[in-house]
Amino acid sequence: MLEIKNLHARVEGKEILKGVDLTIRDGEIHALMGTNGAGKSTLSNVIVGNPKYEVTEGSITFNGKDLLAMTPEQRSHEGVFMSFQLPVEIPGVSMTNFMRAAVNARREALGQEPLKSTDFLKLMRDTQKLVDIDKKLVSRSVNEGFSGGEKKRNEIFQMAMLQPTFCILDETDSGLDVDALRVVAEGFNRLRTTQTSALVITHYQRLLDYIRPDFIHVLLEGRIVKTAGAELAKEIEDRGFDWIKE
């Protein structure tokens, strides 16, 4: 369970989050919508511990542990995963070496032996099939020369490899055509267990057609101003955000 209480955060000296409260229980999918600059990406970056963002007040606990006291890698080892809005390219580092480092760092943190090479490569192959990613992508350098769609698909592949219990999808739908969107969303749905919870950040209704949220929150000017069921997305699609402000 993820619990955010009275969260205030700054980036480059500017206060963006002004008291966010949010509780996500195991197995729940929460969607976060809002205008540009409302603080959606700030919230997701603060949860995963991006050092560019500074928390000035409030708390985040994950399964009872103080998330804000942990390094980004410790949060990852606890099962927190973010699918990046703009996944970065790391030239020269093969996906295989990258994933091996990630999988084994987590195993080490959990007190497990590193995976044997043969077991690791089998896991890579099985996961490729599961999320239907081209094996050519997996044999290249991390995100290097990938199209927008390929990068997003690669994020879902990494999610499948690491099997997180809480996932943030930060505008995973941006830059995707309808077919790519469906493939990515279906990949995510296949990976979900009854325990997996998620925070889905999006501007559009269409992603939520594939990933059905239990709750929708509207974030405006650094605060959650409205929470409702899945039907809210349709209303926002039709009417925009202005009516909520009033």
Add this chain to the structure above:
Amino acid sequence: MSENKNAYVREVANEQYKYGFTTDIHTEIIEKGLNEDVVRLISQKKGEPDWLLDFRLNAFRHWTSMEQPNWGHLILPEIDYQAISYYADPTSKSKSDDGKPKEIDPELIKTFDKLGIPLEERMALSGTAVDAVMDSVSLKTTHSKALEEKGIIFCSISEAVKRFPELVRQYLGSVVPYRDNYFAALNSAVFSDGSFVYIPKNTRCPMELSTYFRINARNIGQFERTLIVCDDNSYVSYLEGCTAPMRDENQLHAAIVEIVVMENAEVKYSTVQNWYPGDSEGKGGVLNLVTKRGHLRGNNSKLSWTQVETGSAITWKYPSCVLSGDNSQAEFYSVAVTNNFQQADTGTKMIHIGKNTKSTIISKGISAGRSQNSYRGLVKIGAKAEGARNYSSCDSLLLGSSCGAHTFPYIDCHNNSAIVEHEATTSKISEDQLFYCNQRGIPTEEAVGLIVNGYAKDVINKLPMEFAVEAQKLLSVSLEGSVG
């Protein structure tokens, strides 16, 4: 977050150079200072023939007429050549007639064990023959008997002078004449030990040959001299490794490596240079002033230099190739890492003389801390080098904002049919890349190692397997703590 990083930096600073120990061993060191008598004394200690003494004296006289070069992008400290001792022998207690120690002192065996180089024959690394050199003397060459059965000569240069004087005389100074440059003249006057390799015709050397250089004694200069001759239709792969104790004062290492490659022959020369780089304040460290050159004499000959340079306070080194034989091919692959106050000015020279000669230069510089890292390269195409080709690629990676990366490429082309290409890039490890790795559970220091190794992979892949693994670890250790 930043507190964690600081703790990590401290931890790394404390264990950074794990080869910094000293060996407490009785070492015969000659008086400091350099003059003709010292040159004669060195020659006498090694029991050398007159021609070699003359070679040394000529070199010494020439050296006294020269001045230390200052064209490198380096701040070279004033070297007091009279404050250095030019010969240090850690085996002086137990010599037999041929100059090799009868029994190696257990302390020395322990030293090399600690460096991962077992010297006892039954424990020696399989698949690799090793010549172990400490200070001015070769301690032992493993597997040399087995190699001699195939006609391959692999021994210290001192031993070669005694046992194969004609071969040594024929080739010594033929690739790097003593007049070549200031440090080459100095080395030719006072060189102590190094390796000699001769691969006879039609022979593929069945194992890797390797020399491990260790500086131990204080205030001595090490003047390595290595000579490799690979005759027609033959092949050899040679590795060189280097370490030194941590000392507050600079130590001088001025080496010459000469390689002769005959018709259809191929030589691969790999270096993992990990001399003590000085402390984080820039105090101490080895001055690595080296002349390495190969002569591709025969048609269809091949030579490749691969170097991973992580150590030394100062590196001044340009492993070069003279491509005389038609269709000869030369390669230079380099990763040079500088951290803290290290300075490196390194690169290569490709001199195309024969027809259809081809050279490739792949250079990767990685700078961190307050270091300066320069690539300097010359591609020269002679008038008769019809159809010559060169491809050069020089990349620089910066970690942090207080370091410098520089590229000085020179192209000198005298033949219209030649094709010469040069590419260069400069990049930085970004915070976004590190955070992406962190989010996937990879700690920062491991992420830097991953990214740097990815960057250097084209070069690392050229190293023999065991060396490649060692080099990967070395790259990570040299740079850990340099980001953040």
